[in-house]
Amino acid sequence: VTVLNPDKPCNIEGTFELLDDGLTPDPVVVNLGDTETGRMLYRSPRRVRNGKFSITPEPHQRRISICVQNGSRFGDRRSSSAYAPASDHLQRTIGLHWSVTPRKIHKEILDTNDKLLMRAESLNSRLDGLLNHQEYMRVREGKHRDLVESTFDQLLVWVCAEVILLIVIAIGQVLYFRRFLERRHYM
Numbered sequence: 001v002t003v004l005n006p007d008k009p010c011n012i013e014g015t016f017e018l019l020d021d022g023l024t025p026d027p028v029v030v031n032l033g034d035t036e037t038g039r040m041l042y043r044s045p046r047r048v049r050n051g052k053f054s055i056t057p058e059p060h061q062r063r064i065s066i067c068v069q070n071g072s073r074f075g076d077r078r079s080s081s082a083y084a085p086a087s088d089h090l091q092r093t094i095g096l097h098w099s100v101t102p103r104k105i106h107k108e109i110l111d112t113n114d115k116l117l118m119r120a121e122s123l124n125s126r127l128d129g130l131l132n133h134q135e136y137m138r139v140r141e142g143k144h145r146d147l148v149e150s151t152f153d154q155l156l157v158w159v160c161a162e163v164i165l166l167i168v169i170a171i172g173q174v175l176y177f178r179r180f181l182e183r184r185h186y187m
Contacts, residue, residue, distance in 0.1 A: 012057065012064060014098030015129050017050035019136055023092055025049045027070055030096075035063040053098075068094050095136055097129045 012032070018025045025047055032042035032055055041055045041064065057064055070092055101121055 009059065009102070010057070011054060011101050012098060013052070013054040013101065013125060014066070014096065015050065015052050016044065016068070016097075017095040017133070019093040019095050019140070023090055027088055028092060028094065029069045030094075031065075031067045031069065033065050033067070034061045035065045036061070066096070066098060068096060095133065097132045099125045099128065101125065 016030050018028055028044075029046065030042075030044040030051070030053065031040060032053060033040045034057070041057065041061075042053045044051050044053070055064070070090075
């Protein structure tokens with residue numbers, strides 16, 4: 001993803017999260033960098049399932065790229081380093097939410113309204129992240145519900161087949177025992 005830096009000073013903030021429960025976060029790395037110079041502005045720590053990032057690009061940095069890597073660069077196993085291990089070629093679902101907010105040029109905000117607006121913007125961006133996470137959890141819950149229903153349907157078919165087979169075997173045993181007793185009775 002490439003973010004264009006507006007003419008005004010801004011902050012780029014966001015969150016990321018590995019959404020797959022059964023997979024290790026080891027090869028996943030989130031990078032933010034200047035696309036023109038190639039300079040890294042943020043790199044996530046290894047072996048974390050989720051995290052936050054916040055950068056303040058310089059005015060000359062016009063394009064910022066957000067890159068989520070699943071292992072070493074370009075999937076080359078030979079180029080693994082101590083920082084980005086080689087890919088294990090497993091697909092992972094990464095939740096990524098980011099926003100660009102203008103920042104104030106002055107470090108001190110004297111007006112109370114500006115302080116409240118900044119807090120409201122911060123709260124709004126956090127709420128957006130929470131809503132995105134909730135949407136993912138709904139989708140995930142739906143997938144799990146479908147899986148449980150499918151398993152239950154298969155189990156129900158299997159149990160019905162076992163009951164039918166048990167009834168057939170029981171009837172066969174009764175008939176066999178009956179015939180056995182009738183033969184003995186005639187002898």
